[in-house]
Amino acid sequence: MTTEAEQTANGSRNHAASHRVADYLRAAILSGEIGPGERIRQEDVAERFGASRLPVREALRILEAEGLTEHEPHKGARVPSLSMRDLSVIYQIRERLEPLALTESIPNLSENDLRELDRLQQRIEADTGIDEFLALDREFHLMTYTGCRVDQLSMMVVRLWNSTQHYRRAFMKVSGSGRRWVINAEHRLLLDAMERRDSVDAERHLAGHIRRTRTELSRHPEVFGGPTP
Template structure:
C-alpha cells in the first residue's frame, strides 16, 4: 500500500530518520560530548512526536553515541582518555580483519577511487574535509567485506571517537600530514600489489600511531 504524501511516516521510519539526523550532527561536531539532548526541542525541530524521538535516542544509545539516564534525559556520550585508548586498541586488532575480508575483492575502479581520495586528502588543509575524506578512503578499502557484525563494531568505534579525532587533528594536523599521507600511500600500494598481509600491517601501524599520539594530548579529553 502506497503511503499518501500527507500521511505520517511509520514510527520505525521516523525514528531512524531522527537517529540519522542526530548522528550526523554528532559526527559533524555540531553536538559535542556532554551536550544534553532535550526530547521536546528535538521533536519540535524535526516536527515529530515524542515517541519516535525516544526510540531514536535508544537507537543512538545502542550505537554508543548517546547516554540515557532514567528520569534525567539524554546526553551525547563523552569518552575519557582510557575509553578512547581502548577503542583504538580494539580497532588495531579487528580492523585488519575487515580489510582482509575485502582486499582480495577490490577492483581496478576501487583502487583508482583510493588514489583520487588520497590526492584530495593531500590537497586540503581543512580538518573537516580531511575527516570526511579519510573516512571515505578507509571504508572504500572495506567495501567488499561481508562481515556485518564486524562492520557494525568498527563503525561504532569510528563514530564514538570522532570528536576526539577531530580535536586531535586540529592540534596536530600540519605536523602529522606527511605521516598520514605516507601511510595511506603504503596501504594503497600494498592493496594494488595484492599483498594483503602487508596491507594489514600498515593499517595496524596506522591505527596504533594515532592511539599513541593521542596519549600525548590529554587536553583533547578535557575540552
C-alpha cells in the same frame, strides 16, 4: 558504500522515521554540533525534525545501543564523554579489528574501487581545512572496508569511528599539520599493498597506522580538557 549509508552503521536501507531521526542525530553528534556531555531534549529534536516525540524516543534507544548516547530514567539522554583510557582502548580495538575487516574486504574490491580510493587519497593530499580532511580520511578508510560482506564486522568498525569522531577532530586541531605528511605516506603504503592484493602487508601497514596514531594521541591529553567544561 555511500557516505550516507555509512553513517547509519548498518547496511539496511531501513527508512523508517526512527532511523531517519537516528541518522540526523548521529550526524549532529559526529559533526560536533552536539558535543560530549551535552544533553538532548526529545521535544527539541521532534520539533526540529517536524515529527512527534515517538520516533525520537526510538531513535535515542538506537543511539544508546550504539554507545553514542547515555540514558538515565526520567533524566534524558546525553552524549558520553570519553576518558583518555577509553579512547586509547578504542584505538587498540581498532588496531585488531580493522585489519581483519581489510582482509575480508580486499578480495571483493573491484579495480574501480581501487581507482576511487586513489582519487580520494589525492584529495586528502590537497591542502584542505581540518573538517574536510577529517571527512575525507573517514571516507577513505571506510571505503577500504567496502568489500567486507559481514555486516556485524562493518558495523562494529563504523561505530568505533563514530564514537571517536569528536576527539579526532579535537586532536587534529592541537596536533598541528605535521602529522598529515605521515598520514599520507602511510595511506600510500596501504594503497600499494591493496593494489597488489597483499592482505598480509596491508594488514601490517594498517595496524601500524592506527598504532602510531594512538601513540601520538596519548601525547595530547589536552584533547579531553577543552570541549567538556
